[in-house]
Amino acid sequence: MTLKVYLSGEIHTNWREEIMQGTAEAGLDVRFSAPVTDHDASDDCGVAIMGPEENKFWHDRKGAQLNAIRTRKGIADADVVVVRFGDKYKQWNAAFDAGVASALGKSLIVLHGPEHQHPLKEVDAAALAVAEHPAQVVQMLTYVLNGALPE
Numbered sequence: 001m002t003l004k005v006y007l008s009g010e011i012h013t014n015w016r017e018e019i020m021q022g023t024a025e026a027g028l029d030v031r032f033s034a035p036v037t038d039h040d041a042s043d044d045c046g047v048a049i050m051g052p053e054e055n056k057f058w059h060d061r062k063g064a065q066l067n068a069i070r071t072r073k074g075i076a077d078a079d080v081v082v083v084r085f086g087d088k089y090k091q092w093n094a095a096f097d098a099g100v101a102s103a104l105g106k107s108l109i110v111l112h113g114p115e116h117q118h119p120l121k122e123v124d125a126a127a128l129a130v131a132e133h134p135a136q137v138v139q140m141l142t143y144v145l146n147g148a149l150p151e
Contacts, residue, residue, distance in 0.1 A: 003145055006078035006101075007034040008071070009094035010086030011042075015111065015134045019082070022138030028145050033074045035067060035093075042067055075101050080144070082137055083127075085112035085120060095123060102126040109137055 007016045016034060023030045036042045046053075046062025053059040071093075075081055081101035083094050101108045110127040111134065112120055124130045131137050139150045 001145065002029045002031055003141065004031050004033070004077060004079045005141065006074045006081045007032055007084070008075070008081060008097040008101075009084035009091050009111070010088075011035075011037040011039060012086060012088050015084050015086075018134035019137050019141075022135060023141055026138060026142050028138075028141055030141060030145075033078065035071055035074070071097060072100065075106060076104060078106055080107045080109060080141070082109045082111055083123075085110070085116050085123075087113060087115070098123050098126060109140060111137060 005019075007019065016032075016037070020030075020032055036045070043060070043063050046064075046066045047059050049066065050062055053062060075097065078101075081097070083098045083101070085091050085094055098108060098110060108127040109129045109131060110120065110124055111131045113132055117124070129140055131140065142148055142150070
């Protein structure tokens with residue numbers, strides 16, 4: 001069984017690569033998708049395609065709406081959605097993605113450090129699992145696919 005996993009959220013660390021490498025090393029049949037993680041491309045996609053905007057609000061809006069098409073498609077097609085909240089920036093889009101995944105009935109795994117436990121308590125409550133480290137996500141996916149516990 002191929003498991004389709006959408007990796008959403010924080011883009012400033014290599015957590016996605018850690019999960020993809022871990023699942024490959026575990027021999028798991030997982031297909032990943034994700035938002036565009038090139039920050040400039042993500043911010044400027046709307047104006048690059050639909051034309052420039054003098055007002056920063058409309059510049060950002062065009063990009064956000066175009067990115068939302070990709071995000072909604074990725075979440076809708078996924079079996080499992082992993083949403084990472086990092087330490088450096090507020091990831092409001094990650095909270096939105098978690099809400100979309102929950103509303104669509106997708107299996108949601110939230111990934112964040114203990115310092116975010118209180119501020120994300122409602123997001124965590126909507127998740128089926130909460131992890132602190134990418135390796136735990138790999139172990140969760142291993143269990144889901146193979147029923148195997150970590151050694």
